[in-house]
Amino acid sequence: MASTPAAPGSSRGGARAALRQAGSGALTFWRVLRANPLTMVGFIVVAMIGITAVLVIVAPHVLTPYGPDQLTTDYNQGPSWHHPAGTDGNGIDIYSETLYALPLDLAIAFAIAGAAMLGGGVLGLIAGFWDRPGTIGGAVSIVILRITDIFLAFPSLILALAIAVSLGRGVWQLIVAILITWWPFYVRLVRGETLAVKHLPYVMAARAAGVTERRIVLRHILRNVLEPVVVYFTLDIGTVLVTLSTIGFVGLGLAYPSQAEWGSMMSYYQNAGLITAAPWTVLGPGVAIFVTVLAFSLLGDGLRDILDPRSRRVLAGTGTGAIAAAAPSESASGGAGPAPAAAAEVSSPA
């Protein structure tokens, strides 16, 4: 009915619809943010952190008045106009140094959480989907889960510290040390979600429609598992940062001052006895850790609402009323009559 008159431009109509869809996606995102002030705060702070990290790499002197490891003649000064976070005993500007550490800290956190999510996620998906005992998949699943259990049995921080000690100092060593203790959580999470999703009627409906098993896993199940995993990942960035800083703080992380990292900075100044004499030296990186972790936690909590189509519409206020109102105008533009039945029938069950 609608497409016959609009037929010559149907492909253009499709493009327009896609554009409208993308636009409404951004709008929905904005509405969800507006509905949750805390998520908004998290989103803004995370965005600022991201911009800062990029600026520090691309144009260092925009945000940081002093270069990395640049020594000034101001020794042990408290916060002032010239040194917002004070200086240490060598005359290093704490504010600049803290900002220089930001890209590295973020990169390490994302590398660890990302690799853990990918690796653990794939294993979890396999272990969750092909778990039928007595099959090859079931055997593989059992092997994956037992190995996961072994890794989960160790206290993760202690294990990470032990590995960090044995590997020595360095960025890659640090990433490997934490990653080894990190992936099992994602296996558990993804496996649990997969088990819950794979018995739902729509998976059997997809199977009945002739969808292959591979596509069922990669499309129908993965998309429904993704939501909690992305939320967990975002929250996890903060947790990785804290672990990273802890390892740095006990002196097993990167070697400050040659490589600036927040935990190592705090460790270095504490060992130098500056925690009482010049508390701002520890406060700078400490506040940076605090703000970053908090921002990712706030964003992660709100992400759930943005990713879930159900809560998304409710929060964004583009629920049934808006659709019902939009329906007649849309069909009118398509050259068809009004659609009272569609408007009446579009209703979400309470």
Added chain:
Amino acid sequence: MTDPVVAIEGLSIDYVVGAGRFRAVSDVSLEVERGHVVGIVGETGCGKSTLAQAIPRLLPEPPATIGGGRILFQGVDLVKVPLWKMPAIRGTGINMIFQEPLNSLNPAFRIYDQVAEAVHIRKVREEGRSSVARAAPGPFDYSRRPNPKPSDVWSGKVVPGGAVEEAVHRKQVDRESGVSRTELREDVLDYLRLVRINDPETILNLYPHELSGGMRQRIMIAMALSEKPSLLIADEPTSALDVTIQAQVLTLMKELIEEVNTSILFISHDLGVIAETADELGVMYAGKLVEFGPIAEVFKSPKHPYTKALLRAAPTRYKSDGPLLSIAGNVPNLSRPPPGCRFHPRCPIARPVCRVDPAPPLALIDGAAPPHRSACHFASEVEAIP
């Protein structure tokens, strides 16, 4: 019995639960003829859904196992087909509509993506591009289907000339399968219109939770039909819907049965629903098919006491006075089925022989012109039951 789409011969299905093992479907034989609607009725727990899901091999195996028998579909015994080859037969060969329309659509995808996936599967197989379809056992000629295209049913040619070429030119063609996205979209719209969805352009962009149960079930029907299956299994498609929507969906299905030439196996516990749609009726009790015949025959002169009791228990508008009748007793526990005929503890005409001798599965009733079969020792006496 000339040209059955699917012929089930002596099919038995066991469930293994812990150390126990019970037979949910035992020795069921039936045939669905091309273009016919076969209804299956029975109480809850008598094996209807197990039978329905076993035909396209959708039962999780284990705990279910096929204990014996054959499922002949286009000359291929599905029981012998390895499970990994089954996707080639599902969808375009045997499709299914489930009883939970509220959960049978993936909540994460828009309606368009879900219907398009079904259309896409069919198109790819029709063009012989699917490696899955090539791996299918037996001859699957998807191009020589007798089914009319929905666009022929509706307002003639819907896809405008030149649009496809334009789409190819603009690279709006699926890289993997070579299916035109414009064409796909038009097909999706056609099928949504086929199931009487108003304003499909808007519906395409919605998520399943934004639609009512009736709409969702119609989307499911559209998806199933868009693959032009040879056999459509409808497992209580209207049970989860309220009565008005039920009527809508039923009317729709009846119309579609005439428009799209598909054979349907219609599972229900509602005799009224079956009476509206089916050509033949099978009655199941405790995992066995106890009666099978043309629906008018079965309704007029049932040849099994269970059928008779079911018909008496069905509430009709003509019997508004008096209490609702029920069948005394319960469906037996299938892990310990009664010996002999499984219905004998509840049967008004049971005799000693019924306690020992299970009736032969589906003996032909003498003299019935279209075959009418019953699994009762005393089929001729059923008529006399009040």
